[in-house]
Amino acid sequence: MAGTGRSLSRRGLRGREAELEELHTLIVSVAGTGSGALALIRGEAGIGKTTLLTEAVARAEAAGFSVGVGKADELHHLVPLSSLAACVLDGDRPLLSGDAFTDLAGGHDQRIWLVERLAEAIEDRAGSVPVLIALDDVQWADPLSRFALKQLPTRLRTSPVLWLLTGRRGVDGPAQEILTAVGPQLPVRTVSLGPLSGTAIGQLAGDTLAASVDERVCGLLEGAGGNPFLAVEMLAGLRTAGTSAKTPDQLVPPGLVVGVRGRLRSLRPGTLRFLQMGAVLGRGFAFHDAAALCGAPSVASLAALEEAVGAGLLDDEGDQLVFRHDLLRQAVYVDIPPSARKALHREAAGRLVSAGHRPIDVVSHLLRGAQPGDEEAVTLLRRAADDVLPVTPGLAADLMTRALELVPTARPSWFAVGEQAVVCLTRAGRNREALATGDRLLSYRPPVEMFGRLQAALGGTLWNMDLTEELRRRTEAALAVGGAAPEVGARLAALRALALSRGHDLAAARAAGEEALRAAVATGDRQAHVQALSALGEIALNAGETALALDRFTALSAVDPSFFPEEIVACQHVDDFETGERLLAKAAENTGGLREAMLLWAQGQQHLGLGRLDDADADFVTMERLEDDVRVSVQQVNARVIRSRIALLRGDREAARRHLAAAREMRAAKPNPGNTAAVRFLEAVHADADGEPRQAVERIHQVQEEGPFLRWRLLRTWVGGAVRIALRGGDRRLAEDLAAQAEDHAGRNPSVPTATGVAAWARGLVTNDVVLLERAVTLLAKSPRPLVRASAHTDLGRALLAAGRRAEAVAALTVARAAFTASGAHAAAAQVQRDLPGGGHRRAASGRRPVEGWAALTASERKVARLVAEGHTNRTAAELLVVSPHTVNTHLTSAFRKLAVNSRVQLANLVRSLPDD
Template identity: 25%
Template sequence: MLSEILGADVSHELVEFAAGVGGDSHLLVEFALGLAEEGLVERRNGVVRWTVRRIPRRALTAVSRQLSKLGAACQQFLKVAAVLGRSFMLEDVSRMLDRSSASLLAPLDEALVSGFVVEAEQRLAFRSDVHFRGVFESIPAAARGALLREARRAFAQRTHENNEVRGGTAGGPAELCVVAGEAADGQCSTAHRLIMNGDAVAGVRAAESILADPGISHAVRADAEASVILGCFLLGQEKAVTLSEHILRERGTRPGDVAALMALSTLSNIRWRAGELSEGLSLGRTAVRYGDEVDPVWRLHLKLALAGKYANLREFDQAESLLDAAEAGLRNMASPVWTAAPAAMRARVYLQAKRLGDARQQAEAATVAWEREAVPMLRPLASSVLGTISLYLGDLPVAIEHVERMHADVASCQAVLVSAQYAWTDILVTAKKDGPRAAVELLSGTYGHLPTQRSLYIEDPSAAAFLVRLARDVGDSDLKRGVLDTVDGLAGDNPGFSIIGLTAMHAHALAEGDTTALAHIIVDSPDPVSVALATEELAKLYAAQAPAQWRKTISSPSEDTSSIQKFTCWSRLSEMEQRISYLVSVGLTNRQIARRVHLSAHTVNYHLRKIYRKLGINTRVELARQAATYSSGAAVYSMDGEENAP
């Protein structure tokens, strides 16, 4: 049905997600039409694939229409149930409505007959995530907060009563319990859930309370140990390292042991940030390889961490594959949770790939996510991505707003994902808003650690060159030396990673005005921003040299006139030909260039042949070098922000 409506084959991931309509053919049609209308899919290589992974508004509206046809009592029943989550207990609905379970049998029957709700062992569940979301979003926004608070009280009351029946107490981890919409399949433990919702201290305390009980099962113990590792890592506590090393030393690595796998992933992150890239990558790969048997909520951490490392190396296809797998795992749960986590990381990956439009969509999805889908510890990352994008697009006021939001996100959460991105976004915005001296003041004060922080240059290869240029502009030799020493050490310790070597080369090229090295960056760097900075700098150097070359040639006609000839040839290129030449210089293929300039790939190739003849060259490499030399306006920051670079 999807293929017929969308007019092409559809990807496996899209089919799996569309299956979430629960077999409702009418809803599937609305789902497919919404995908096309709302720009959530695109056709690539003959196959329709995701561009933004979210339920189409059209499908949710269709659910709302179906809901409106039910009786008032049934509508009330379903809306209250939706506040409790994808699956729910009848007794919790009863408590919230202050009615007996027996009195709810009639609206329950109607909900079952209409297909909105199905029986799930001892619980009830919405037929699909689309039905659940459609019902939840039909609740007026002003009422949701009050209903969610009542849902927490209802759940807490039932938990307290169950503890009393079992002879337990209400003072243990149970009282730290619940957020509305928790997963009903038991895959999200209390401690893990608290940490992901921003309360890492309470999460670690809950996990340690569980570990104090010698009678717990191996699975519960492993989950609690993993939660302690995660929480302490986010809080920056050394215990994350000591516990990880202890677990791996005592029992090694084996499939299904979530604590050992989280230990591997945590040590992988720490090694990576210290600049030990081979070891960090190896540990991360091992964690993912052995992680197939653990719950999706834990696989999420393993896959996102490794995806971030691949993205830092500009291996974007591998990063996206891991993100797709992590997201699919969450979506396939009985009650999906934390779906904003892949979106936040995907936004960062797309920003690194200079796919600004896609990055913005994913970051916005992550920042507006609510309740069980939200991941507060990742919101600062999404806000920083939005700030950087706005800066690239030349919208400084909006960039400033996002940076302020980023700071608020960090302040409101006990523990957030550690990233140099937060400070770096602030530096970029400050440099643009208040000038280079203000940025340098931040680098010598609030962010004094940043120039010698290896993780910055791993996350953003262009940062070293930018800081060297900043230091040069304000005459700060200490800043320049600190940056160069740091990237030299990083490159020396990681000879097998070409992107790190190019980062160091670029920084030195800026410091020394090395035109040959800058041309090498333009041709070989996989980082679009580094290419743009090198292109801009090389154009400035040649522009500064040009008058002397002209004067020398005029005063001494016997000298080589090749420079004049090259300048003359470049000036003969049309505006379109110069534009295409620049896009070649930043590494775009003919097909990608065609999308940018609104021509066919065949026409782009025709223009390239004309360019080669005019310049007397034969290869794209030669064209890239000449574009760098003579296109003074070629910078990513000045490009049309609605377009995406690879």
């Protein structure tokens, strides 16, 4: 059970036969069904987890699996993706080439992007052969690997991929996080290893000693407590000592790992010192690094290496030396005095950096060995934080927090380190901590230039916290103090303009933004340039000037491609969905630098605008999941509001109420004016549907009062419904106000058919003017938004009926019903059917899909199912459908649930059995 044949000549797996068979059954199931699964082997150190994993891997290889095996390391648990590196680079046919893996780990701006690339590589391999990915000691997995392990099993649950992890006993930590994330979405087995039975220990002893076991040895082994590793080490010590020893005490000294310490005492001093230096470096280390820490040339440490390998303490893997078991390393490590450990870790960090290692590779040593005032350690921590910020912002924030602790308070460098800490904390979503850190720094009265830098760094924090008035106050104070570098002044000016975008005087905000943009261009500061263009885009949207907003966001995405989604949404605001479609296709080709969740928001808005309700709902579901994954909530309230409205259009009142409840809960956590207004409007729609007109009108009033800019951003295409609510509630003044609002918006956007058509539609509703409603329908004929057109046709048809123009009314209502039906708005279509003359006397087809079987699938789910059945991966299917691979995964998950299948193979068989459409 020790993991090598050096101290155990094993004749079969002693005492773990049942557990191995359980894992073998899972291996067979994954290969047979073609669906994924996860197993966790859990137990105390030395209990045999690694050996059982090794045996399971051998079984999987014999069954034809493509196998990747890795082991997390206690002293490398901070290096991004280091734990999964061996898994995907392992074996004769690695899942990724070294170059491809380097590209993945080389600083892309999205953890989601990285996980998707890994998923594609694994999915591609699993298309031809089942895959096993095994990670030993998951409790020491680095944060990015843990993040990936929480996403990948469910992402790949429809492929034959078996995840096999081992972890120390306990209910908390990475192993439990992964199990919780996987949840009920795929089969999970937990194999708990307890102490070996006396019989198994006896068999183990016989294997090791190659002889029968007498009572003296049996008594000795009772001290192992059923732990196979300790038993093997005791037996190895017994075998080494020979049969001349008289008492167990002479063979097994007391201690944590009794047999290990006994063997260590028999080593030459130089060998023990070499092992101790290796233990400081980690479970795996380079020979020359350990020799250097010993203060001797490499040649002088050869004898120590030979003795350590010969004693079965180290394995020589060619490129590095590895302690044969973590307990061996720990037994060596704990015998080093604590004060010496700290010094040795610090020395190790310096040695490794000098040898060319990256700062992040030595961070674990710095955290153990750096003392306050260690400027070199601070510099290395700052460099490491910069390197990992794009993919593990939480780790970057932790490193900078520690760096700040190492710098004496109020030194000039303390403020610079603090500024970087604020930025990292903000990127990690720890905004309150960032603000508290910044305010503490400011309380020590930094130099004037640093005062401006700190306030500029806090700008993003305050914006994220929706403290726009505080942002305005601080930026104006910093600008008034002066003394900041020109580029910092440009950033402050841009942040001030951004804060003003939420105010009432948008003309002043625009002037401030233009001035900030000029300053940014003059200084050549990219950050200031991005902030100024972002502010101007926000101001234009809030002013209802959609063409100008498009200009600003187009310029912004040219400077920073991560703002590509904003440009796509801006195209939609001017009814240019064709360009939006092209930009989405372009974004799909190069998503590495984009914000994946925001791109899904843009895609969802595209589908919603074009009346593809099923696709829009899937996009928003996926977007919310991705925001949850990275723990950054931006559009979740708005997404739930839209999903609730989609559910109402479909006729699913239960889902609509569920989304409303979720939107309210999310708004409570982020109660900014936009979220509040969106939820209030949704409440108005629900109240109207529930026959509570007064409450509906009250909510619309609240929306109007939240802020002038919300009129343009929230009710742009929904103002017709708001007017109807006002009229049904008997509030003609509110209806007039809403119609005037729509006309004002049309005046600002005369070239946008939706804007001009909605204005005529709203006014026609208020005045009950059939001519105006006919004009609205004519104007909206050029709008690409079928749901808006259908709603206008509905109101025209009703007005024509009231005017006695039956034939024309039927024509208008028939157009509306067809448009609603085509979009999947079955409840709206049914309502129009009831409005048709004679429609109330015959049963209107609900259009509702069944909940199970092929007929239950949406059109997009069917397309995805057929493509996957043909052998497409999520990525290639997404390219053909011009959607995100994440959305394909959402469609596929839904299709699997409705069809009651668990793998791509089962799906392919089902699809092949269907008649051609």
